[in-house]
Amino acid sequence: MxxxxxxxxxxxxxxxxxxxxxxxxxxxxxxxxxxxxxxxxxxxxxxxxxxxxxxxxxxxxxxxxxxxxxxxxxxxxxxxxxxxxxxxxxxxxxxxxxxxxxxxxxxxxxxxxxxxxxxxxxxxxxxxxxxxxxxxxxxxxxxLKIPNDTHPNTPIGKEENAKLIKRIGESIAPEGVTSLKDHLTLCKQLNLINLDQASNVTGSSWYYLMNEGALLELALIQYGIEKAIQKGFKPIITPDVIKSEFSDACGFQPRDSENLSQNYFISNESSQNLILSATAEIPLAGLYSNKILSHKELPIKLVGFGRAFRAEAGARGIDTKGLYRVHQFSKVELFTFTRHDQSDEMFEEIIKLQEEIYKDLGLCFRVMDMPTCELGASAYRKYDMEVWMPGRGRWGEISSASNCTDYQSRRLNIRYKSNTTEFVHTLNGTAIAVPRLIIALLENYQKDDGSVVIPKVLRKWMGNMDVIK
The missing domain is CATH 1.20.140 (Butyryl-CoA Dehydrogenase, subunit A; domain 3)
Known part of the structure; x- marks a missing residue:
């Protein structure tokens, strides 16, 4: 009983x-x-x-x-x-x-x-x-909607309040060119992309890279990965399909409404809410989820290659012409895990590597300390690099670097042991965002006869070709 x-x-x-x-x-x-x-x-x-x-x-x-x-x-x-x-x-x-x-x-x-x-x-x-x-x-x-804290030196406000840190390179127009063309005109003349058929096959803001355009993408990817390896980054090819909880944990969440999303969801009853990854940053961050690392292992430096999928390709206008704002693009991403006392130094290391990449490509670019309205939820501080695009007649973002402190690691449960157990700091930076770099290279290296010179650092991956004719 x-x-x-x-x-x-x-x-x-x-x-x-x-x-x-x-x-x-x-x-x-x-x-x-x-x-x-x-x-x-x-x-x-x-x-x-x-x-x-x-x-x-x-x-x-x-x-x-x-x-x-x-x-x-x-x-x-x-x-x-x-x-x-x-x-x-x-x-x-x-x-x-x-x-x-x-x-x-x-x-x-x-x-x-x-x-x-x-x-x-x-x-x-x-x-x-x-x-x-x-x-x-x-x-x-x-x-989970609460963003990371913000660095005290970060400018407050919208994009126009970004602070210029430095400008590298002097030329803002191709030397000796009298009839300036934008990248879309050059691509059509040189048969480097096919937007019309991609629109039929998939939809607007999708594209085929053709001929030397395809080779240029492969060359940029290999160049970016090689540069990162030389600086101690370990190469990784990431999955392009991830669980949406990892995307949310990394800070890729709606800013205005829970019902709005930049993600492509995979329709499958057994998919466990899978999405196409918006950036290799997400699967790289997830590599050590639910892990406890030794302080002796840190920093961990990774360079990942993956495809980036963005459901929203922007409003109508100049940014939607050609390759500037598209639904899918290839990306070489830098990602690091550090102790909390290493992240400021690592932030500078990532930026220095990015600068080397764009210097070697012979581009005129500037480094901007981005204001609060331009920070993603995870970023404590973010620098953008903008290259001069003569055909567009304006600066265009080609990469960014962010110190996310422990925002992502708390959501991904990534810690390290020293005297105590602490959450790691995560940082990320774009080494190569292929379409926008193709725009910059075509527009800055164009010649009056319609040809485009290939930067020396890329030629070995393009059969030692020096000019696209």
């Missing part, structure tokens, strides 16, 4: 009093029905202690769907419900101990009272557990 009565009492779960809580990860899409792999470790103590500063940071970044005060309120509710639930579970333990005493259930009245008390206690615990799960899910959903 005693054993039967015990079955009315719910199992006592461990107390969840740790201030640094580990939650199951819920993605923004309602399509996901699978069990999440990631368990973010968000720093709620930091959120609560710095709520006003974080709120201003959200405003500075022009993020519409994040609210730090809502997060703090939800967390307070979570703690209150947890405290109440722990009290009920303590009561359960006392009731369970009483059930082990035969004298306690010696009469019919005591048995009836015990059963009734056990039922009520079970119902109350179940109700509080349901509340806790609901609050927990809401809390995580809102907390």
């Amino acid at each position: 005693i054993q039967c009565l015990k079955n009315f009492i719910p199992f006592c779960k461990p107390s969840r009093s740790n201030f640094y809580l580990s939650f199951k990860y819920e993605t923004y899409s309602t399509k996901s029905q699978h069990t999440p792999y990631l368990s973010p470790h968000l720093n709620y103590k930091h959120f609560i202690s710095n709520a006003k500063d974080i709120s201003q940071n959200i405003i500075n970044r022009n993020i519409k769907n994040a609210n730090i005060f809502k997060v703090c309120s939800l967390y307070e509710n979570f703690r209150n419900i947890t405290t109440e639930l722990n009290a009920l579970r303590s009561e359960h333990n006392e009731l369970s101990k009483s059930a082990n005493k035969t004298s306690f259930l010696s009469t019919e009245e005591s048995r009836v009272n015990f059963i009734e008390s056990a039922k009520k206690l079970k119902q109350r615990i179940q109700q509080e557990e349901s509340k806790l799960i609901e609050i927990e899910n809401d809390l995580l959903k809102e907390a």
Whole structure:
């Protein structure tokens, strides 16, 4: 009889009093029905202690769907419900101990009272557990919208407030060219791309690279990877298909609405909410997810090649002409994992490598400290490199470098052991974004006769060809 009565009492779960809580990860899409792999470790103590500063940071970044005060309120509710639930579970333990005493259930009245008390206690615990799960899910959903902190020297505002760090190269127009052409005109004359047939086969903002155009892509990729290897980066070819929870964890999430996404979702019932990767940064970041590294292993420097898929290719206008803003492009990405005291130095190392790449290609470019509205959710600080594109008559972004501090590692659960266990810092930088570099090379190396000179550093991968005619 005693054993039967015990079955009315719910199992006592461990107390969840740790201030640094580990939650199951819920993605923004309602399509996901699978069990999440990631368990973010968000720093709620930091959120609560710095709520006003974080709120201003959200405003500075022009993020519409994040609210730090809502997060703090939800967390307070979570703690209150947890405290109440722990009290009920303590009561359960006392009731369970009483059930082990035969004298306690010696009469019919005591048995009836015990059963009734056990039922009520079970119902109350179940109700509080349901509340806790609901609050927990809401809390995580809102907390994951909070962006990284911002470097104190980062300019505030929109793109026009970007700060010029340096300009490298003097020429802003091809030497001796009297009839300047844009890359689209050059590509058509030299039969380097086919946009019309790609539009028929796939849609607008997709393209075929043809002939020397295809060779130019392969040369740029091999050149970028070789340069990175020379600087100690380890080469990796990444998967182009990833789980959407990794994209969200890396900070590729809607800025204005949860219903808007830049991702291409793969339609498959067994796909576990798979998407086409927007950048090799995401699978590179995921390489050490749920891992604890030794401080002796750090920094880890990777150079990855992958395809980047972007569902939104931009508004109508000059940016949608030709290859500048497309749905798919090849990319060589630099990615590093460091100790927290190494990331500033690594940020400079990545930028120096990027500068070397574009110097060797003979391009005129500038380095910009990007303002708050141009920072992705994960970036603590971001530098863009913009090259002069004569055919467009303007500067165009060809790469960026970001220090993401522990924003991604907390969501991906990547730590390292020294005297204590800390979250790593992650940094990323674009070495080669193929289409925009093709634009820059064609427009800057064009000649009056319609030919294009190939930079010396690329020729060995193009059969020692020196000119595209």
